[in-house]
Amino acid sequence: MSLYCIQKLLYQLNRDPYTRQRYHDNFESLLEEYELTKEELGAIREGDIGLLYVMGVNGQILMHYSALIGQEWDEYIHAMKEGVKSHGPVRAGIYTLLKGSES
Amino acid sequence: MSLVFAGACSHAPGITGRSERADPKLREEFYRNLGRIRECLEAARPDALIVVAAEHFANFFMDNMPAYCMGMSDEYEGPIEDEEWLAIKRRKIPGNPDLSKRIICDVMQKIDLAYAEEWKFDHGIMVPLHFLTPRYDLPVVPVNINCQGPPLSPLHRAYELGRTLRAACDAQPERIALLGTGGMSHWPCTPDSGKINVPWDKAFLDSFIHNRREDLISYTDEEIFADAGQGGFEIRTFLTVAGATEGSTGELLFYAPIPVYAVGCTVATMAVE
Numbered sequence: 001m002s003l004y005c006i007q008k009l010l011y012q013l014n015r016d017p018y019t020r021q022r023y024h025d026n027f028e029s030l031l032e033e034y035e036l037t038k039e040e041l042g043a044i045r046e047g048d049i050g051l052l053y054v055m056g057v058n059g060q061i062l063m064h065y066s067a068l069i070g071q072e073w074d075e076y077i078h079a080m081k082e083g084v085k086s087h088g089p090v091r092a093g094i095y096t097l098l099k100g101s102e103s
Numbered sequence: 104m105s106l107v108f109a110g111a112c113s114h115a116p117g118i119t120g121r122s123e124r125a126d127p128k129l130r131e132e133f134y135r136n137l138g139r140i141r142e143c144l145e146a147a148r149p150d151a152l153i154v155v156a157a158e159h160f161a162n163f164f165m166d167n168m169p170a171y172c173m174g175m176s177d178e179y180e181g182p183i184e185d186e187e188w189l190a191i192k193r194r195k196i197p198g199n200p201d202l203s204k205r206i207i208c209d210v211m212q213k214i215d216l217a218y219a220e221e222w223k224f225d226h227g228i229m230v231p232l233h234f235l236t237p238r239y240d241l242p243v244v245p246v247n248i249n250c251q252g253p254p255l256s257p258l259h260r261a262y263e264l265g266r267t268l269r270a271a272c273d274a275q276p277e278r279i280a281l282l283g284t285g286g287m288s289h290w291p292c293t294p295d296s297g298k299i300n301v302p303w304d305k306a307f308l309d310s311f312i313h314n315r316r317e318d319l320i321s322y323t324d325e326e327i328f329a330d331a332g333q334g335g336f337e338i339r340t341f342l343t344v345a346g347a348t349e350g351s352t353g354e355l356l357f358y359a360p361i362p363v364y365a366v367g368c369t370v371a372t373m374a375v376e
């Protein structure tokens with residue numbers, strides 16, 4: 001459920017101008033509406049794109065959050081690579097499709 | 104009338120948004136071929152253009168994800184993304200709700216299609232329109248195939264959607280054009296962005312151009328993910344075009360991997376006789 005919640009927050013931030021306004025006006029009150037773990041809250045607050053990627057956020061959602069916090073494209077790619085280096089491989093979501101089927 | 108045009112092309116946001124970062128010669132050749140299918144499309148004098156796309160969490164999310172959805176609005180808007188990021192200005196795009204409704208009703212005889220009266224186009228539709236209908240004067244009927252959030256509908260169903268769309272188009276009085284737009288192997292917006300499996304793409308395109316249904320539907324999602332990345336799931340859009348032109352073959356006008364666009368850039372047409 002948790003990965004779903006964090007992706008939903010980022011999806012709504014990407015797509016809904018009202019949510020984006022609330023992000024600018026009062027981010028903390030917006031965050032309260034989503035069931036997020038401590039680690040997720042930290043990653044969101046810090047704009048830790050690398051950790052969000054490792055948690056399993058789909059890049060099609062994540063790249064827009066990266067742009068929202070002012071990263072250039074190359075910074076975005078770099079942040080994900082750094083994330084994997086410091087937090088290990090992606091843990092959940094679409095990029096773990098083959099997990100378990102690999103011997 | 105019937106289907107009067109069928110084609111396929113790439114839609115990666117880098118094609119417009121990071122345009123200047125590609126090898127200029129390759130980019131111009133790609134753009135020139137997009138111009139060629141625009142001319143083919145115009146020569147077919149269509150009344151409407153069905154765009155079979157694979158959107159990227161613009162309108163649909165995992166709270167309610169349709170396998171297939173068709174637009175039924177008189178007007179759409181796009182791009183949903185930042186205009187500067189995509190380098191395409193936001194605008195309205197005309198639709199044709201009456202035509203949409205007739206096609207939806209026909210398709211529903213065989214495919215459980217969702218419909219949407221509100222739809223914001225993302226780069227998956229805006230990039231192709233930018234090149235193919237630059238005046239935005241041709242009514243568009245968008246179709247989405249969920250290629251982003253598994254479980255995804257099986258490949259043979261994407262082909263079947265094409266067959267069904269074809270029958271529905273042939274039953275309408277309008278002249279209808281069909282465009283499929285997706286990537287083949289690519290790893291968009293991941294650390295592997297820019298990786299392209301050229302032999303995989305070429306083998307797929309060969310099956311597509313020759314419309315070999317058995318080959319086209321033979322991949323499992325695990326195989327696609329392993330060899331072609333999560334972006335490879337978008338081949339469903341090509342399969343729908345192949346299904347709509349079953350029995351015909353096509354022409355590959357352009358294929359070249361352009362890593363900064365994160366995809367093997369493709370332009371193709373399929374015969375519609």
Ligand SMILES: [Fe+2]
Nearest residue numbers: 157227286337
């Ligand atoms: Fe795509």
